[in-house]
Amino acid sequence: MACRDSILSNEYFDVITDYAVSRFPEERGAACYIGIEDYYNIVYLNRQALPDPNDYYFDHRAMPKLYGLMQDSEAGAASFDPSSLIISGITQVQRPPLSLTGQGCIIVLIDTGIDYTSPAFRNPDGSSRILAIWDQTIQTGTAPEGLFFGSEYSQEDINRALQSEDPYEIVPSRDENGHGSDLAAVAAGSILDNGMNYMGAAPEADIVVVKLKECKDYFREFYLIPRSVPAYQENDIMLGVMYGNRFAIAYERPVVYCIGLGTNYGDHSGSSALSRYLDALAVRRSRAVVVCGGNEGNAAHHYQGNLNSPESAGVGREVVEVRVGQESDGFLMQIWGNLPDIFTVSVRSPGGETIPPIRLGVPDIITYGFIYERTKVTVAGVLVEPFSGEELITMRIQAPTAGIWTFTVEPVRGISNGRFNIWLPVRQFLNAEAVFLKPTPYITLTEPAMATDVISVSTYDGAGKSFYIESGRGFTRTGEINPAFAAPGVNISVLRGRQTGSSYAAAITAGAVAQFMQWAVVEGNNPLVESREIKNYFIRGAARNYDMTYPNREWGYGQLDIQGTFDVMIGV
Numbered sequence: 043m044a045c046r047d048s049i050l051s052n053e054y055f056d057v058i059t060d061y062a063v064s065r066f067p068e069e070r071g072a073a074c075y076i077g078i079e080d081y082y083n084i085v086y087l088n089r090q091a092l093p094d095p096n097d098y099y100f101d102h103r104a105m106p107k108l109y110g111l112m113q114d115s116e117a118g119a120a121s122f123d124p125s126s127l128i129i130s131g132i133t134q135v136q137r138p139p140l141s142l143t144g145q146g147c148i149i150v151l152i153d154t155g156i157d158y159t160s161p162a163f164r165n166p167d168g169s170s171r172i173l174a175i176w177d178q179t180i181q182t183g184t185a186p187e188g189l190f191f192g193s194e195y196s197q198e199d200i201n202r203a204l205q206s207e208d209p210y211e212i213v214p215s216r217d218e219n220g221h222g223s224d225l226a227a228v229a230a231g232s233i234l235d236n237g238m239n240y241m242g243a244a245p246e247a248d249i250v251v252v253k254l255k256e257c258k259d260y261f262r263e264f265y266l267i268p269r270s271v272p273a274y275q276e277n278d279i280m281l282g283v284m285y286g287n288r289f290a291i292a293y294e295r296p297v298v299y300c301i302g303l304g305t306n307y308g309d310h311s312g313s314s315a316l317s318r319y320l321d322a323l324a325v326r327r328s329r330a331v332v333v334c335g336g337n338e339g340n341a342a343h344h345y346q347g348n349l350n351s352p353e354s355a356g357v358g359r360e361v362v363e364v365r366v367g368q369e370s371d372g373f374l375m376q377i378w379g380n381l382p383d384i385f386t387v388s389v390r391s392p393g394g395e396t397i398p399p400i401r402l403g404v405p406d407i408i409t410y411g412f413i414y415e416r417t418k419v420t421v422a423g424v425l426v427e428p429f430s431g432e433e434l435i436t437m438r439i440q441a442p443t444a445g446i447w448t449f450t451v452e453p454v455r456g457i458s459n460g461r462f463n464i465w466l467p468v469r470q471f472l473n474a475e476a477v478f479l480k481p482t483p484y485i486t487l488t489e490p491a492m493a494t495d496v497i498s499v500s501t502y503d504g505a506g507k508s509f510y511i512e513s514g515r516g517f518t519r520t521g522e523i524n525p526a527f528a529a530p531g532v533n534i535s536v537l538r539g540r541q542t543g544s545s546y547a548a549a550i551t552a553g554a555v556a557q558f559m560q561w562a563v564v565e566g567n568n569p570l571v572e573s574r575e576i577k578n579y580f581i582r583g584a585a586r587n588y589d590m591t592y593p594n595r596e597w598g599y600g601q602l603d604i605q606g607t608f609d610v611m612i613g614v
Contacts, residue, residue, distance in 0.1 A: 045074035045190040046181065048086040052259045055087045056277050057104040058315045076189060078284050081319055084277045089260075099264050100407050100422035100436060103429065106276035107314065108257055108265050109303040110470050111154070111221050112488065112548075114337040114512050117533060117540035122240050126530035129504045131583075131605030132243045132554055140608065144244025144556035146564035148173065148297045149230050150286030152279055153222030154272065155253030158200050159209055160223065162231040162240055162537055163249060170200040171232065173248050173293075176285050177215040178255035178278060186285055192255070215253060219272060221545070222253065224536035225302050228549035230556070231537075240535070243553020244560075247298075250289050252282035266372040266440065268473045274303060276316050283316075287323060296328040296559040300552035302545025304336040304488025306343060306465040309378050310519040313429035317493035324495035324573035328563050330555045331496040331573050334548035335525050336468070336488030336514035342477035343466040344486050349383075349453055350460035359452040362464060366392075366447055367475030372417075372440040373467050377451070378519065379433035380461045384425065384454040387435055391415055392445025399452060400435075415443045446479070463519055484595050487514040487524055488544075497555065497577045498524045500596060501531035501547040509596045513544060516595045525598040526577050527584045554580075554604045561608075583607025 048054040054074075060082050075085040099105060127133045135142045155177065156163065163171050175195045176186055183193025195213045203212035210216065217223045230249055231242030254274045257267075267273050283299060290297040299320070308314045312321065324331045338344070347360045364375075379385050386399040395412045400421050409420040420438040427434040439447075451462060463485060466476050491498035491514065501513035510532050516524050531547030533540045555576055562568040568575075584600030586592055593599050 046185065048074045049191045050181070053089055055089050055092070056106055056258070056275060057085045057087055058106055058277050059083045059085055059104060074190070076281065078280055078319065081322060082280065082315055084281065103427070106261070107305050107307040107489070108261055108267065108273045108275060108471070109279060109305045110468050111272055112302050112304045112334045112336050112543050112545040113221055113541060114543040117542070119539040120535070122238065123535045124237065124241060126504045126534055126550060127241070127243055129530060130550055130554060131603040132550070132557065134605040135557055135608060140561065142557035142560050144230060144247030144553065145560055146295060147244065147247045147556040147559045148250055148289050148293065148295055149244065149247045149552055149556055150250045150252070150289070150297055150299045151222055151226050151229070152252040152254060152282035152286070152299070153225055153302055154219035155215055155217035155222045156226050156249070156251045157217050157223040157537070158213065158215065159204065160537060161234055162227045162242070164232060168204065170197055170204060171230070171248050172200055173197050173250050173289060175200070175213070175215050175251045175253065176282070177253040179253060180214060189281060189285065217253070220538055221302070222251065224538065224541055225300060225545055225549040226251070227537045228534060228546055229300055229553040240537070243550055244556035247553070247556045250286050252285055254278050254282060265374055265467070265471065266438070267471045268371070271470050273471065276314070279303065280316055280319055283319060283323065290328060296563040298552050298556045298559060299323070299331045300549055301331070301333045301490065302548050304334060304468065304491065304544070306338060306468050306488060307374070307376065308489040309427065309430040309432060310463065310465070310485055310487070310489065310492050311430060311522070312490070312493040312518065314489055317490040320490055321493045321495045327570045327572050328559070329572055330559065330576050332548050332552040332555055333491045333493065333496045333498045334544035335491045335498055335500040336486070336544050337512040338468055338486045338488055339483045339515045340512045341469050341486070342481035343468070344482055345464040345478045345480065346482045346485065347451060347462045347464070348460050349451070349457045358457070359450050362449045362451060363479040364447045364449065364466070365475065365477050365479055366442045366444055368444045370442050370444065370472070370474035370476060372438070372442055373472055373476050375437045375439065375464060375466055377435040377437070377462060377464045380459040381432065383457065383459050384433060385435070385462060386452050386454055387421070387437070388450045389419060390448040391417060392443050392447060401454060416441050417443055484515050485517065485519055487516055492518045492524055494522065495574045497526055497551060497573060497580070499547050499551050499602070500525040500528040500598060501544045502528045502601065503532035504530035505533065513596070516598065523593045523598065526581055527598040527600050527602055528596070529602040551602055554602060557604060558607070579607050580604070583610045
């Protein structure tokens with residue numbers, strides 16, 4: 043089978059490894075792999091050659107996570123409103139004397155594609171500002187070198203398409219969803235009608251687009267995600283990031299990544315493969331990575347337990363209740379411990395059937411069925427999850443009965459730390475309600491916003507300067523300070539009207555970072571700057587309410603204000 047076919051086939055498992063591909067015997071069908079620089083390999087394994095596919099389903103280290111679009115709500119058509127750019131100091135530094143428009147910089151968007159025919163992505167002469175599109179969903183063109191699948195369209199191809207009567211005959215890539223086009227417009231939309239009709243944060247930056255293919259069917263089945271919901275594989279996102287990095291090398295220009303995707307799968311401390319890869323890029327010169335914080339702060343999808351708390355003291359256990367709605371297909375729930383504790387979990391269904399305390403081996407998987415209910419519960423445990431070092435218990439609950447499910451967490455061999463965290467999937471990955479009855483809104487930034495060196499942002503409403511209630515909140519599970527700051531993400535002007543969600547806060551921030559990159563790298567004021575330094579420049583310039591203590595879990599170190607960053611540098 044050709045490499046492209048195995049990458050696309052549902053009969054091949056996608057595995058992320060950080061070790062040599064030679065570890066996979068040939069009889070397992072590992073005929074194809076893609077190296078992600080010196081960090082990871084994406085290996086495609088023939089599932090028919092595997093002794094037990096469940097071993098790969100529940101291998102947290104190898105199994106790619108699924109990410110969703112961090113768009114929370116839509117609003118109708120409306121005229122262009124630059125207020126989110128103004129409150130962030132962006133329009134002020136677009137004007138003289140700084141005149142920062144992102145010129146000479148590249149913004150990489152890894153999302154649902156782009157409407158390349160829109161005037162928002164063209165120069166005044168009508169030519170495209172898009173340097174390239176890698177559409178992972180189209181297999182009729184030429185794939186990027188070494189990536190084997192999808193079709194790559196160059197700026198020359200796009201310009202030729204724009205001059206033809208039917209552009210899509212030459213470049214057939216479309217953005218059917220619209221989310222990617224909206225992010226691109228917010229970050230780097232052209233100045234239309236002197237800014238009266240539209241303008242992005244970095245209107246003269248060039249653009250590189252990766253249109254992600256949706257996840258394979260077996261991923262959707264395993265994670266129990268509705269077919270109508272966009273879901274994207276971690277390994278495909280990583281390949282998109284690597285593709286974008288090629289332009290920093292080939293063009294010798296600064297690159298800003300904008301990630302408007304998120305997930306609740308993972309340890310929420312930046313240990314996932316995507317988080318680590320983004321961190322590795324973020325410390326390279328002339329690179330910056332901006333990540334949205336998600337919309338899970340008010341979703342009731344995070345539970346924080348403490349067996350040493352007054353409520354648990356003397357009892358030696360903690361009861362966690364989850365309310366599940368009617369006709370739920372099910373969900374994955376991940377329980378993360380803290381060193382040095384070891385936990386067991388018992389389960390009680392709404393109908394009163396129980397699963398006794400489960401103490402799994404290293405690792406182990408077991409499935410339980412109920413007599414009077416159609417629910418199946420599969421529990422997989424690993425005492426030391428390889429990336430984080432913590433105990434992880436994954437529970438896959440299929441066709442759960444509606445009502446209150448009870449999970450009792452108890453320690454093994456006494457309590458030392460006592461803390462544990464549980465996350466349910468992001469809202470759009472559920473077809474029915476599944477919420478904790480006693481949730482916490484904190485540690486609800488979605489991955490990869492927990493990564494150490496990226497610029498992660500929460501979301502606020504620029505109109506009222508109030509924190510967006512749905513926005514993810516910090517800090518990380520291990521107490522690291524994320525988000526860095528908050529950016530506007532409510533009722534943001536996009537090509538199709540107004541949109542709300544944390545992805546738009548990331549897009550505005552990415553545009554502001556491109557402005558700073560123009561000043562620093564293109565204009566030679568700080569040519570070796572990278573993501574960590576830019577984050578700290580922006581933190582120092584952030585707008586702060588001095589009635590508030592910083593950093594805090596909602597606002598980080600304040601509100602995005604790039605003009606404030608330049609004011610700080612000149613001593614204002």
